[in-house]
Structure formats: structure tokens, C-alpha cells
Amino acid sequence: MALQAQNEMRALLLHLRPIYLSGEPLHEGLVRLIEELKKKSNINFNLDLDEVEVSQSKEEHIFRMVQEALSNILRHANAQNVKVELKNKDQEIFIHIDDDGVGFKADEQLEQKTSYGLQTMKERCEEIGGTFRIKSQEGHGTYIDIRIPK
Ligand SMILES: Nc1ncnc2c1ncn2[C@@H]1O[C@H](COP(=O)(O)OP(=O)(O)OP(=O)(O)O)[C@@H](O)[C@H]1O
Ligand SMILES: [Mg+2]
Numbered sequence: 001m002a003l004q005a006q007n008e009m010r011a012l013l014l015h016l017r018p019i020y021l022s023g024e025p026l027h028e029g030l031v032r033l034i035e036e037l038k039k040k041s042n043i044n045f046n047l048d049l050d051e052v053e054v055s056q057s058k059e060e061h062i063f064r065m066v067q068e069a070l071s072n073i074l075r076h077a078n079a080q081n082v083k084v085e086l087k088n089k090d091q092e093i094f095i096h097i098d099d100d101g102v103g104f105k106a107d108e109q110l111e112q113k114t115s116y117g118l119q120t121m122k123e124r125c126e127e128i129g130g131t132f133r134i135k136s137q138e139g140h141g142t143y144i145d146i147r148i149p150k
Pocket of ligand 2: 068069072116117118
């Protein structure tokens with residue numbers, strides 16, 4: 001319980017002190033964010049991050065989405081391994097965030113009007129013309145797939 005409380009507190013701090021990209025490239029911002037998280041958790045992170053060619057404002061949106069996804073993992077997933085991929089394709093940017101934690105009923109949560117994290121992630125994604133998909137099952141981890149057109 002203490003560990004859980006500690007994780008929640010750390011995620012909360014992360015949540016309340018959003019780090020902005022402030023001009024640095026997205027992949028560098030993500031490395032910095034995840035280095036910070038490594039110090040504060042026992043999660044093993046596996047990163048595969050391309051340099052991407054999108055506007056500054058899209059980079060900021062993507063950064064905030066990844067931040068929320070990681071914040072959720074810290075607070076809710078009890079995961080051991082997290083994989084974060086940022087891939088630069090011809091027409092699109094792919095972002096995958098994968099955890100091996102407890103999982104949840106994603107469809108039900110997205111419809112709930114009481115919590116905003118996932119809802120905001122989806123809206124943010126659609127605002128920049130992207131698609132947001134989340135796959136999760138209780139006991140089988142969570143997989144988030146985001147595609148943003150360039
Ligand atoms: N990676 C995850 N692993 C397990 N459960 C998750 C994960 N991400 C989200 N959830 C579940 O989905 C719920 C909704 O997530 P959401 O981010 O919308 O809200 P929240 O994190 O509870 O609150 P907030 O509005 O502060 O983000 C969470 O309460 C949690 O039960
Ligand atoms: Mg959340």
C-alpha cells in the first residue's frame with residue numbers, strides 16, 4: 001500500500017508539473033521525461049525513438065499524450081516493463097506505448113465521464129488529425145497506438 005501511495009504521489013507530481021518541450025526535439029524531450037521516470041520507479045523502459053519531422057505544435061501534443069499515458073502506467077498499471085516507440089514513416093508518425101501491467105476494460109473507461117486522461121488523449125489526437133486506439137484486457141497489459149499525419 002505504501003508503495004502504491006508513493007507511486008501515485010510521484011505520478012501526481014509529474015502530472016502537476018508538466019514538462020514542456022520548450023523548443024527541444026520530441027525524441028529528446030521523451031528521453032528526458034523517461035530518464036526522470038526511471039529514477040522514480042522500478043519500471044524497466046524499452047525505448048525506440050526516431051527523430052520526427054512534424055510541426056512544433058504537433059510535437060507538443062504528442063509529448064502531452066505520451067506524458068498522460070506514462071502517468072497512467074505509473075498510477076494504475078503496476079507494470080514491470082514499458083515499451084515506448086516513436087516511428088517516423090513517410091506520411092505519418094506512429095506512437096506505441098505498451099505496458100505489461102494489470103490492464104483494464106478500455107471501452108468502458110473511454111465512455112466514462114468521470115475521468116479525463118484517456119478522453120483528453122483521444123481528443124488531443126483527433127484535434128491534430130490523428131487516430132487513437134487503445135487495447136487492454138484485465139490481466140493482459142495495455143497497448144496504445146497513435147497515428148498522426150505529417
Ligand atoms: N496503463 C493502464 N493500466 C491499467 N489501467 C489503466 C491504464 N490506463 C488507464 N487505466 C484505467 O483507466 C482509468 C481511466 O484513465 P484516465 O487517464 O482517463 O483517468 P485517471 O488516470 O483515473 O484520472 P485522470 O483524469 O487524472 O487522468 C484509470 O482510472 C484506470 O483504471
Ligand atoms: Mg489518467
